[in-house]
Amino acid sequence: MGTSHLEREILEQPQVLQRLLENERLAVDEIAATIRRRAPGFVVLAARGTSDNAARYGQYLFGAANGLPVALATPSLFTLYRKPPRLQEALVMAISQSGQSPDILAVIEEGQRQGALTLAITNDAASPLARAAEHVIFLHAGQERSIAATKTYTASLLAVAMLSTALAEDKERFRDLEALPALMSEVVASAPQIIRAAEPYRDIEACVVISRGYNYATAFEIALKLKELAYILAEPYSSADFEHGPMALVERGFPVLAVVPDGCVAEELVDLLRRLRERGARLVVIADRDDALALAQTPLPLPAGVPEWLSPLLAVVPGQLFTLGLIEAKGLDPDRPRGLRKVTLTR
């Protein structure tokens, strides 16, 4: 224990957030000024895998805080079909830690070709994506050696949050951002307990991961980590979609991981947890609310008082650590997941 790249990078997240806040503030302010001047009517956001979950966070945050509708790009329209939509009035944005994926690059290049405003969020400032985009937010996450992305995910969320805050010119929100590294330190300090809490789940083959709103992204990202690292068939759901069908899957003992931050979606999620509990589901709950934690067989508490719009940066971390705990309990190698490469060159 304590020696995998994965674990080191999970624990490194407070420093990564601090570095990003310190080093990109000015660049982000300038980009925000350009965006305000150009006033795009909507955002087209391209990303894959973990970065696509950061894009999902952007979909909620740019919508709620900046009034911008966000279309998640369908890269195959740009590559395989060669029928890209009209982008002139859009802010075309891409998130990619490596900046290498050809299909994500194709979306930015098409945005440039059509004269749209383009922005890349990446951890490699020399990557093809960074070179193709008009503007770049650099993640300052340091090299990510683990095949599974953790620190570049929370850094991407912070980059999105910084841009949204700068667009809104909201000083109070910027103070909330500055509080994040210390809060992240609190979360990673409970790593040993969370890793141990995963042990009883070592034999599960499947689960669902539920949240809603800002943390819909968190549900997707935790499910992806469980799949790619612990080989658990974990499916993410919005609590609303869950009632439109998959509720039928829950039998006695079926594991459900729920992310329940205090805020606008909490009541609905707690109500769903009660019904899942009645059906005999086995609940792992990441939350800062006592009512949600009290319903869990395995409560994973978050620091209190975090505004809901920033909760995804912290709420994913117990999910990363829970996955690490499962890997260790199963005797798997966290740095050598089967069948995966760090950079995936999809078209």
Added chain:
Amino acid sequence: MGTSHLEREILEQPQVLQRLLENERLAVDEIAATIRRRAPGFVVLAARGTSDNAARYGQYLFGAANGLPVALATPSLFTLYRKPPRLQEALVMAISQSGQSPDILAVIEEGQRQGALTLAITNDAASPLARAAEHVIFLHAGQERSIAATKTYTASLLAVAMLSTALAEDKERFRDLEALPALMSEVVASAPQIIRAAEPYRDIEACVVISRGYNYATAFEIALKLKELAYILAEPYSSADFEHGPMALVERGFPVLAVVPDGCVAEELVDLLRRLRERGARLVVIADRDDALALAQTPLPLPAGVPEWLSPLLAVVPGQLFTLGLIEAKGLDPDRPRGLRKVTLTR
């Protein structure tokens, strides 16, 4: 056999498509003329469950055929957060067979409030959604008695395809639409064989459903049917996303259902099928290409010569029938799935 609402409604799909083509052509032409006049820069599309998969088809078709970027709405921004994005320049569209879901209604109402062009696609012309929207495309599917949506799904796809064709004023494409009912009859004629082909899969607990592009929607919809009716943990994937993580899940004997229509994404999908076969996956393949079908343990052939953009209307049907076959093999009641209601009133 032959007496469930579900089976009757699957087999009824050729007639439903024919009715919709005959009865809504004029209305759709008028709506298309209004949309061309108002020239929205993008589409915001709200839907849940099965209808959300029809929206996913719209995301590709409106993008490729009409140059319109499509943002799938995040209804919680309209309801729980009460922070809707700016919609003035959007075409705000909702798909809901019942027209009852409060969160989908909220998106259309907000569009109206902001002065956007609004359109509802629904099977209930007297529903709250139909009354709230400026324009309505009525599905003419007849009452859907089965809790799981089948005929309203393919009807919703056809409504989207008719609107896209009318927007593009493309007469050749309209002839392709008119060929659909007869092609659908061919597919449902093979119902007994497809139902029997599912029998050997009666004990599977999990699978993935893979496609890309236009049929990304088909993968989602077949996975939803497998979950809600056959209680199989079925997860949908784009072939591109599948390589960004979940590839790790595939072990010897793991079932993979793939939808491989001839067209721009076929080569990539066949390549993935070859690699899955090497890893020992158990392949069920819905396709009109011999190379794809030859890789399958269970090939489910589609009629040849269907243009890729219309293939989702036909390719979902073997998935519906395969699900029905699993239900019968498992001795489940197709009309009484556990834990589900026909109309789900999420906020």
